[in-house]
Amino acid sequence: MNDGIALALRALHRGERNLAGKLERVADRHRAEHEIHHVATDLAGWSREHVRRIAATAADREVDLTGPAEAGDASDAVFAPHGNRSIAETTDALDPGLLLLRDLRELHLSATANSLHWEMLAQLAQAAKDPALLSLASACHPRTLRQTRWTNTMIKTMSPQVLTSL
Numbered sequence: 001m002n003d004g005i006a007l008a009l010r011a012l013h014r015g016e017r018n019l020a021g022k023l024e025r026v027a028d029r030h031r032a033e034h035e036i037h038h039v040a041t042d043l044a045g046w047s048r049e050h051v052r053r054i055a056a057t058a059a060d061r062e063v064d065l066t067g068p069a070e071a072g073d074a075s076d077a078v079f080a081p082h083g084n085r086s087i088a089e090t091t092d093a094l095d096p097g098l099l100l101l102r103d104l105r106e107l108h109l110s111a112t113a114n115s116l117h118w119e120m121l122a123q124l125a126q127a128a129k130d131p132a133l134l135s136l137a138s139a140c141h142p143r144t145l146r147q148t149r150w151t152n153t154m155i156k157t158m159s160p161q162v163l164t165s166l
Contacts, residue, residue: 002128006063008121013054013065015114019147020047022110026103033100039150040107046143047114057136097162104158108151115144 023044030036058065118141125133 002124004124005061005121005128005130005133006058008117008124009054009058009061009063010065012114012117012121013051013058015110015117016047016050016054019107019110019114020044020051022103022107023047026107029103030096030100036100036154043147043150046147050140050143053136053140057132060132095162095166097158097165101155101159101162104151104155108148108155111144111147111151115141115148118144 021044023040027037027040027044030040055065118137122134122137122141125131125137
């Protein structure tokens with residue numbers, strides 16, 4: 001078993017699980033924003049499906065996804081809170097619009113990180129001539145790209161409204 005494959009599967013499993021949880025929390029937190037609530041709920045379902053597919057692939061390869069992160073695995077760094085607190089993070093209790101922008105930013109960063117991991121897995125699958133891994137990446141990556149496009153579109157749509165009203 002290639003350690004790189006195990007590392008990529010672990011990073012994707014953690015990242016997709018993390019994104020599904022964030023999408024569910026955002027959907028719940030912003031119930032009044034119907035598009036945010038409904039689309040985030042649907043996108044969380046996509047990430048949960050990715051988690052199941054990654055777990056099945058990992059099980060076929062005897063990769064333990066519950067173990068500790070590999071040495072040198074920096075994938076969790078993408079999901080850690082940022083060191084510098086933004087205006088939105090310091091005033092989110094007061095301004096729901098800023099909270100929404102912060103949430104959308106975090107979703108976008110998480111989805112983008114997952115997209116990069118899917119791309120790395122696809123490249124690894126091609127190099128290893130592994131059709132099962134390539135099939136997994138080919139099936140899941142387009143949905144992750146759709147998640148990033150949605151978050152980007154929502155940021156473009158919401159930021160002028162929110163930021164001009166401050």
